[in-house]
Amino acid sequence: MSGLSVLSGGFIAGLFAAVTAAWVAVGRTVGRRPRPTTAAVFLMAILLTIAAAADVVNAYFSYLPRLGDVVGAATEGxxxxxxxxxxxxxxxxxxxxxxxxxxxxxxxxxxxxxxxxxxxxxxxxxxxxxxxxxxxxxxxxxxxxxxxxxxxxxxxxxxxxxxxxxxxxxxxxxxxxxxxxxxxxxxxxxxxxxxxxxxxxxxxxxxxxxxxxxxxxxxxxxxxxxxxxxxxxxxxxxxxxxxxxxxxxxxxxxxxxxxxxxxxxxxxxxxxxxxxxxxxxxxxxxxxxxxxxxxxxxxxxxxxxxxxxxxxxxxxxxxxxxxxxxxxxxxxxxxxxxxxxxxxxxxxxxxxxxxxxxxxxxx
Missing domain, CATH: 3.40.50.1820 (Alpha/Beta hydrolase fold, catalytic domain)
Known part of the structure; x- marks a missing residue:
């Protein structure tokens, strides 16, 4: 049994695929390449949304370290x-x-x-x-x-x-x-x-x-x-x-x-x-x-x-x-x-x- 880690290889690969698909979809919708500022904001929103979802799943399973634990911010108590x-x-x-x-x-x-x-x-x-x-x-x-x-x-x-x-x-x-x-x-x-x-x-x-x-x-x-x-x-x-x-x-x-x-x-x-x-x-x-x-x-x-x-x-x-x-x-x-x-x-x-x-x- 394994949970979903915010740093797992599967999560990173899935995140990359999702961002790529979203980028392509935006380009097709507007008919041109998005402006750098718009693209950056859009991609940041996607990243935060997926990371938050992954963290919620991992919090439920509580199997692998969450991001705060990885960087040493967790309180052991x-x-x-x-x-x-x-x-x-x-x-x-x-x-x-x-x-x-x-x-x-x-x-x-x-x-x-x-x-x-x-x-x-x-x-x-x-x-x-x-x-x-x-x-x-x-x-x-x-x-x-x-x-x-x-x-x-x-x-x-x-x-x-x-x-x-x-x-x-x-x-x-x-x-x-x-x-x-x-x-x-x-x-x-x-x-x-x-x-x-x-x-x-x-x-x-x-x-x-x-x-x-x-x-x-x-x-x-x-x-x-x-x-x-x-x-x-x-x-x-x-x-x-x-x-x-x-x-x-x-x-x-x-x-x-x-x-x-x-x-x-x-x-x-x-x-x-x-x-x-x-x-x-x-x-x-x-x-x-x-x-x-x-x-x-x-x-x-x-x-x-x-x-x-x-x-x-x-x-x-x-x-x-x-x-x-x-x-x-x-x-x-x-x-x-x-x-x-x-x-x-x-x-x-x-x-x-x-x-x-x-x-x-x-x-």
């Missing part, structure tokens, strides 16, 4: 004036962080600790209690973006900081870590350790140790969850099941149950028997029955009712998980494959995660 963006480049001790009524969104540098993926930057939502209760440790949800996509999509389209503030207000605060799981917003590594890059290892070796050694995270199994939407939903399901001793909760929003690289699976796994084995080892609907004994993470599946292909896969996955003893629940809501589904899904699933962690901790 979204449109909520109470959520401030701070910088963690120097330190993450509570003394250096300013408290805010509804929490703070921070940039966390993630060094390469041996994955070979390279250094990245994760976005982090810290609840207000992080500043008010310096002795507390907090559960953490690792929230994976889609493809195309970047972590900030969760702050814009998904309103993740607002969701975090809502659960914090109930007394069950959660840290949300939004890692970079691709090298670019058009990259589609499917969160696997493939022939080109080791994204699963990046999460396990780079992101989680950095977050949990830097922030006041309660790193117990039940206090750590993984979530995502679309391709990120597949990532959450696959990585959560492949690492059952790491994640106590899995939230899959509109994710398929097998890797679906746009260029085929060759770029991910190569060719031959080893590639086929790697594909099966990263297809939850194929390996779920062979996992055997071990921890059973709590699983939340969520999908739009009219997202038909994904919904069929999600329904089948629910049945597979239930048959293999996993505590699973399925939520179907109105909508298709957009943030109109994932925004409410995140709010509800995050509340479920926070409440469940609090219940287990109190037991």
């Amino acid at each position: 979204g449109s909520d004036p109470h959520l401030k963006t701070a910088d963690l480049r120097l330190s993450t001790t509570s003394a250096t962080l300013r408290a805010h009524p509804r929490g703070a969104v921070l940039a966390l540098p993630v060094p390469d600790r041996g994955s070979g993926f390279g250094a990245t930057t994760a976005l982090v939502y810290l609840p207000p209690q992080y500043f008010d209760r310096p002795q507390w440790k907090f559960p953490v949800l690792y929230l994976i973006h889609g493809s195309p996509g970047i972590p900030a999509d969760w702050l814009r389209g998904g309103q993740a900081a607002d969701a975090g503030a809502r659960v914090a207000a109930t007394g069950h605060p959660v840290i949300i870590v939004m890692p970079r799981m691709s090298h670019g917003w058009l990259d589609d590594p499917e969160c696997v350790d493939g022939v080109g890059e080791r994204v699963e290892t990046h999460l396990l070796r780079d992101v989680i140790p950095t977050a949990e050694s830097t922030l006041r995270v309660d790193s117990g199994w039940t206090n750590r969850g993984i979530a995502g939407m679309s391709a990120g939903g597949y990532c959450a399901l696959n990585l959560g099941l492949r690492n059952r001793s790491v994640f106590g909760s899995i939230i899959d929003m509109s994710g398929l149950t097998r890797p679906t690289h746009a260029g085929g699976l060759g770029p991910l796994f190569g060719a031959g028997p080893q590639a086929q084995a790697a594909m099966i080892a990263n297809s939850p609907d194929l390996y779920i029955g062979g996992l055997g004994p071990g921890p059973r993470p709590r699983i939340w599946l969520d999908v739009g009712r009219h997202d038909r292909t994904v919904a069929v896969a999600i329904y089948h996955m629910r049945d597979f998980l239930d048959a293999n003893g996993y505590p699973v629940q399925l939520h179907v809501r109105s909508g298709v494959h957009t943030f109109t589904v994932w925004r409410p899904a995140l709010r509800e699933a995050l509340s479920w995660f926070a409440d469940d962690v609090a219940r287990v901790s109190a037991a």
Whole structure:
């Protein structure tokens, strides 16, 4: 699933074609070449109209960076004036962080600790209690973006900081870590350790140790969850099941149950028997029955009712998980494959995660 970017190749080509056609039409209408001033005004109007339409479409899908994000003008905290963006480049001790009524969104540098993926930057939502209760440790949800996509999509389209503030207000605060799981917003590594890059290892070796050694995270199994939407939903399901001793909760929003690289699976796994084995080892609907004994993470599946292909896969996955003893629940809501589904899904699933962690901790 991909949205329309104001800077995509398809958009630029379409824009050029539209402007050319409009220029020709004006020339035919007036019977002569338009004056330079008239032509410039006319073409500028066309450019602005098409760019505005593209930006509206992209705002709806919220997948790719909008023009303001590309030039660095975006506010990571979204449109909520109470959520401030701070910088963690120097330190993450509570003394250096300013408290805010509804929490703070921070940039966390993630060094390469041996994955070979390279250094990245994760976005982090810290609840207000992080500043008010310096002795507390907090559960953490690792929230994976889609493809195309970047972590900030969760702050814009998904309103993740607002969701975090809502659960914090109930007394069950959660840290949300939004890692970079691709090298670019058009990259589609499917969160696997493939022939080109080791994204699963990046999460396990780079992101989680950095977050949990830097922030006041309660790193117990039940206090750590993984979530995502679309391709990120597949990532959450696959990585959560492949690492059952790491994640106590899995939230899959509109994710398929097998890797679906746009260029085929060759770029991910190569060719031959080893590639086929790697594909099966990263297809939850194929390996779920062979996992055997071990921890059973709590699983939340969520999908739009009219997202038909994904919904069929999600329904089948629910049945597979239930048959293999996993505590699973399925939520179907109105909508298709957009943030109109994932925004409410995140709010509800995050509340479920926070409440469940609090219940287990109190037991």
